[in-house]
Amino acid sequence: MAVYALVDCNNFYVSCERAFNPALEGKPVIVMSNNDGCAVARSAEAKAIGVGMGEPAFKLRHLVDSHGLIMLSSNYALYGDMSERVMSVLATFSPGAEIYSIDECFLDLDGMPVDNLTAWSQQVRATVRRWTGIPVSVGIGTTKTLAKLANRLAKKSKKANGVLDLSRDARWIEAALKQTPVGDVWGIGRQYAALCGVNGIRTAFDLTLQPDGWIKKTMGAVGLRTVMELRGTPVHTLDTAPSDKHTTCCSRSFGASVTEFEQVHDAVMTFASRAAEKIRGEGLVSGAVQVFAYTDRFRPDQPQFSLNSMIRLSPPTSSTPHIIGAALKGLKSAWRDGYEYKKAGVIMLDLVRPEDIPRDLFSPPPESGARPTALMAAVDGINGKMGKGAVGFGLVPDDAPWKMRCSNRTPSFTTSWDDIPVVKA
Template sequence: MNIDPGSFNNRSSIVYAMIDCNNFYASCERVFNPKLEGKPIVILSNNDGCVIARSEEAKDLGIPMGAPEFKFRRFFKDNGVVVRSSNYPLYGDMSRRVMEVLRNLTHDIEVYSIDEAFAELSTQTYSDLNEYGRVIKQTIYQWTGLPVSVGIAPSKTLAKIANETAKRNLTYKGVLNLCNNPGTDQILKKMPLQKVWGIGHNLTIRLNRFDVNTAYDLKQKVDYKRWVRKHLNVTGLRTVLELNGLPCMQLSEALESRKGILTSRMFGKPLYDLTEIEEAVSTYISRAAEKLRAQHSLASNMQVTLIGDKFKNPKSKYKYGAYTSFKVPTAHTPTLIHAGKQITRSIHLPETKYKKAAIMLTGLVHNSEVQMDLFDPELYTRQQYTLMECIDQINTRHGRNTAAFAATGLHRKNNEAVDWKMNQNFLSKRYTTEWEDIMIAQAR
């Protein structure tokens, strides 16, 4: 279903929808393994450390966010909890598919996070917004297998409240429209102030002193603009107006480029050996360079940080870092790896046990805004640009690390243990991004 962009010429006919995937990580795991339906699922952080996502069944068991896996291991086993390592390639690809479906169903979208997006809807095109919300929900489920909730409202702030309400209240069946809805104020009266988009913890405490405890209380402040500006500033005034159905925030046309790119991982085991640490650092640099090129940027500076055990001796130094600057900004992975290995050798102490490494690229500039130097040997040449573009295309089409650099440990045999790689003992298959993991129908 495609929407005619011509129907969006009148801004007064525009309303907003917030589409949010329900329990996104757990739902992605269920798409390719239907046996997980109805079972409690928890997703662990890097290195299988702690819980970062839960299914509704896991929440009902009282499993808190951030629960350490080793402390809850017995509890998981006794209660039949399914444990999964973070499968970010799968989650990222499923997110891309959801956003593509939305682009076919709506005029314009703003990707808000990996599992959330705002969309513009036209009342001139669809007079029955409730039915339109159900079409969005059903189509996404049909095309991706992921359940979503849809909140529709005159403003983005109200759309988020509608989405949250539709997700928690089963009577709405995942779709709630607050446009000209007589029950809007009752919903706002039940919405705690701290759950209003843009109202943080500290601001909630301050507003509670003025008997502003719910979204409805804040909405009533629209007649006191001087009070709002004094206690909430201009951004707070926009929130108040949005709660009254007056849109102050339109969709962002594009995501802003990041000002810095950080790649950081815990090692699978503490490391002493310089060679293994260099492999880890080179791998993290390679991934950071991919992100750099994806936003069409070049880096002027790079910092490498090695992190030891801060609990072994709390009074001693446990972070060791240094940085380098490039005469000409670059996104050439071999150049970045060479500089990163030099920094690593300069800060590495043989008798120190390292648990983590971090790479930070800063001084980012768009690749069309670089002042080139004809005589600089570090120049990011057209040949280097073409090579990096070719490698990125290969890895996009055939899977990550199809083409990789030897410095990242490519020379190791597949069955050779690598101590710096993350522990992912509960990892599911990468069903959509690795050829060997693609599901194949079995003949009956």
């Protein structure tokens, strides 16, 4: 019988901050999005004083004085590194693991010689907390959807103490399904939840009682697979070897709107450099570069414009100079003066591994010479050792107006030598 565990980090971004600053424990804390725009992570204490997910930061500033709310800028370098540490610990507990997101991981428990999965899960929680400082919850079920549902209830119930096993007793499964609103089921979006509500389907249990024909007609094949999993029939298997990406994107909202071509030029150059570094890290090359920039859609009082351009790369490459050149060529061809641009980005398209590059008689030979490969390897090696941005392409002022606002960002404790915590005697 298939058995899955879903291990989910609790309030992950906030937990990462607390791991290096215990003074934040027990206090209302939020982590804000890029440019300190809105709340993207909330501690339990922040939720208790009414902070909603996605709530604009300017609407929350009164809570700083009235309730001691602590507002932190996002620190994605720290969160990414802490995620890798958590996932490496979880990999020691199961022969099969699927990293589902930055803070979630499915574990394959099928055939594991464990008599008491609840006690085993508590051991997982204790080990992750001791080795990384991150609290986690564990949900167990005979399908991935039931494991996800169990994890949700494990977080909400104090009696569960962070662990809920729904793989042993069918009565527990029925009780859990009856406690779960249909809109909280993994894979059921707002549209399907609204359709269910119109038809009197309030809970996950109600959904499992509906005829297959009605489910498929109303919610499609994806909805039917979700219901099958709620009934205990495994449909989604563990994806331990995810396929290569076909696209990747690097984009940011600007700290302030910009009107000058040179400013957007510098932003696009920076994003292209980062995107090239990302695909090299995954062993891929790109067949095309798409560049975009657009104005602030939340300012209807201003003229609106969106530029978009795609440039083919022949042959496909991961060379930063080539990718920057293509991105800037696309930006120049699509540029229009007279607008206040608020966001820009670069998308790498048609990603493949070098050995899978399509060949024809008229394309130049693939990038196989020693110089480009050696140059990029040297740049990546220096940046990996000395810190991101130690070596780059082009000179961008530190006070460029398009750079993100992050006045409350904590140090990169685990990825920067300068930020490593020091214990003083």
